[in-house]
Amino acid sequence: MATAQGTTSSSAAADAPPPPEVAQPLPAPALYQPPRLVVDGAGGGGGIGVGVGVGVVGKPCRHHAYSRKQKSLGLLCTNFVALYDREDVESVGLDDAAMRLGVERRRIYDIVNVLESIGMLVRRAKNRYTWIGFGGVPAALMELKERALREVSSVASLSLDETSAANVSDDEDDADGDAESEKLSQSIDNPSSDRPDAPPCKLRSDHRKEKSLGLLTQNFVKLFLTMELETISLDEAAKRLLGEGHAESNMRTKVRRLYDIANVLSSLNLIEKTQQVDSRKPAFRWLGQAKRNQGTGVTVAIPPTKKMLPNKRAFGTDLTNIDNKRGKLESTTESKGKLTQDGGNVFNNLQKQLGQGNRSDFVYGPFHPAGARKQEHDNHKVQEKERKSIQDWENLASSFRPQYQNQALSDLFGHYVEAWKSWYSDLTRDTAS
DNA sequence: CCTTCCCGCCATTAC
């Protein structure tokens, strides 16, 4: 029963509350210039290769059976970004997104949750989000790193013999009376029974909600930001994010979620799928950058412009993912891939926005742990390394400000900038341990 | 077989 659910096309359902701001209700579908859609991309850098050899246009062949690839969160994310990442967009409605992308509401929640956790979106109200875009990522990453480091030291200071759940209930702080992040609490889930006597922790029952995808995403990212290794397999990540309380079934679920997250982050080009150096196990590598630094600010480096795979792109049709069930037949557009090329990388975007910032010295890549091989020198084939870096974020921040003529956004960014400066100076001043 | 992970039921939470 309840075959179709969703997309209640009728019922108004308080769609767009009268936002005081200039909430532009998105241009008309018709006028809307369809963003470029990435088609068939072969699994990211990893080179999962192959993929479906479907023709671009035309594809007169068999109406292929249903393909999961077309329904992946990664693709959906790509399309989502393509749809909203433009200057004139600042408000995102869930219903609208679901409709335009042709997916169930549930999926939009997935996307939105992870995007929000990396600073690309901010929840405004029920059914309503504010689009921040890639510009919000740096700040979010920095904060995550900060928090992560703090947590680490906090944990290190403790001398707990038992492998209890090292739970750090962090929370917002900041002297500023500004609640920028409210739902940021780290909590490791725990099975059902166990530990008859609960320590001083265990907040009033239900907070289980904070086991969310968003939080998981943040913790996952934190892993990359602090870890010394350059790649992690999802199993490993799951294990690490899950204390040690190896709960088998519990971990399976965790891994499932990590797959979801990894796909999204992958489509944003924040991570990339690879092989673990030694074992041949699949793992992920961080592409963004925000490693620890000694006082002198953070550096961002861009890996050699992502192998610009000759991905096919298609425009014209709107990026609506046709709604088809598992066992349905899909027709044309065999779209797959991620945000490719030019616009794909956060940092490229930043670069573009800044219109400059060409430094020579930067920190690229992790310092190979031990015997860990890095790409790069391995093959002299690397010809064009377009690594650029942004020396200081302050500069970047100020460059960003005038960027937005929109009052609301400007405000928002101003606030971010201030936050950066705040902790930044605090950091440099108080760095010496 | 094992890995990847989409779908959507249904518990929670918001209104």
Next chain:
DNA sequence: GTAATGGCGGGAAGG
């Protein structure tokens, strides 16, 4: 109460 959110895991596609 209804609607909005979002865990969670079955089980199918992909390799």
